[in-house]
Amino acid sequence: MARTQGAALDEVDLALLAALLDDAEITNKALAHRLGLAESTCAHRVRALRERGVIRDTRIRVDEAALGYPLQAIIKVRLANHTGPKVTALFEALASIPRVLQVFHVAGVDDFLVHVAVEDATALRDIVLEHITIHPVVRGTETQLVFELRDGSGMLPR
Amino acid sequence: MARTQGAALDEVDLALLAALLDDAEITNKALAHRLGLAESTCAHRVRALRERGVIRDTRIRVDEAALGYPLQAIIKVRLANHTGPKVTALFEALASIPRVLQVFHVAGVDDFLVHVAVEDATALRDIVLEHITIHPVVRGTETQLVFELRDGSGMLPR
DNA sequence: GGTGAAATGGCTGACCC
DNA sequence: GGGTCAGCCATTTCACC
Numbered sequence A, B: 001m002a003r004t005q006g007a008a009l010d011e012v013d014l015a016l017l018a019a020l021l022d023d024a025e026i027t028n029k030a031l032a033h034r035l036g037l038a039e040s041t042c043a044h045r046v047r048a049l050r051e052r053g054v055i056r057d058t059r060i061r062v063d064e065a066a067l068g069y070p071l072q073a074i075i076k077v078r079l080a081n082h083t084g085p086k087v088t089a090l091f092e093a094l095a096s097i098p099r100v101l102q103v104f105h106v107a108g109v110d111d112f113l114v115h116v117a118v119e120d121a122t123a124l125r126d127i128v129l130e131h132i133t134i135h136p137v138v139r140g141t142e143t144q145l146v147f148e149l150r151d152g153s154g155m156l157p158r
Numbered sequence C: 001g002g003t004g005a006a007a008t009g010g011c012t013g014a015c016c017c
Numbered sequence D: 001g002g003g004t005c006a007g008c009c010a011t012t013t014c015a016c017c
Helices: A009-024 A026-036 A038-053 A084-095 A123-133 B011-022 B028-035 B039-051 B084-095 B122-134
Strands: A055-062 A071-078 A100-107 A112-118 A138-151 B054-061 B072-081 B099-108 B112-118 B140-152
Touching: A009 A026, A009 A038, A009 B054, A026 A038, A026 B112, A038 A055, A038 A071, A038 A100, A055 B011, A071 A084, A071 A123, A084 A112, A084 A123, A084 B122, A100 B039, A112 A123, A123 B072, A138 B084, B011 B028, B011 B039, B028 B039, B028 B072, B072 B084, B084 B099, B084 B112, B122 B140
Parallel strands: none
Antiparallel strands: A055 B054, A071 A112, A071 A138, A100 A112, A100 B140, A138 B099, B072 B112, B072 B140, B099 B112
């Protein structure tokens, strides 16, 4: 979540991103044809987007439920004090807990939002008790069950 | 976030998932070699994981800041009442707001957590006022700035 | 039924216009 | 930006255990 904006993106770049966000597995040939570009040009521009860091990486998404972790939750973590090094260390610790999908470090009432996928309620309790409230700097937690998680519309549309 | 567990995953499946989660762009050849499998076997099993829905899809990740949206936030949304159809409709509406990355429908104090990436504070305010609190069913919102978002360790490690 | 091996078609990447 | 070529990869088919 850093990196300055090297050069502005033109319309072709945005169209490439839109197509790749829609279907990351599209072949270069199909992508070029879809945008009316030569295949070599298309490959060049996509490569440039990667090297500039606009496209960070490619990832697979797994079905957590199919893997045996059907229960998802958001655990809000509030701290007792906010001394820099301890906060950073806790951030690291939270991110390395098994079954943690993502950790948001936020400003406001809560300090961290920990998104987890677990097998059952017992596993959820164990994470909270054994991995989170065990840290002295943690003042309290509040757990919210996730009914459903949906992707947003993303960056591209106006 | 559904789908029943068709058949249990064996060790090879888990190893394949671990490798693909680590590097989604690995070639089938390298993946097979890394696990000591034949290339065809490897391709077969990865294909099977996709067809079973264990691997949902492949996506690129973009750098929102590089795209001109350096400010991320979590907007907590609380509802006045929780009648089914209205909640579902709001879910859809939230997910289709521009600059929305993901929407969590949760149980607890808040009803939705909306993760957005915007260009500046003004754009954030506009989303809250023009796209969220504008819905009559929304009782209130609370916005938390995201300092940093980190990936967790995921599903695989013990 | 799952695994290993070979051949074909197609894509990517590099060089040059 | 666009065209060409070589190398490599994925997919399919078939034989084997």
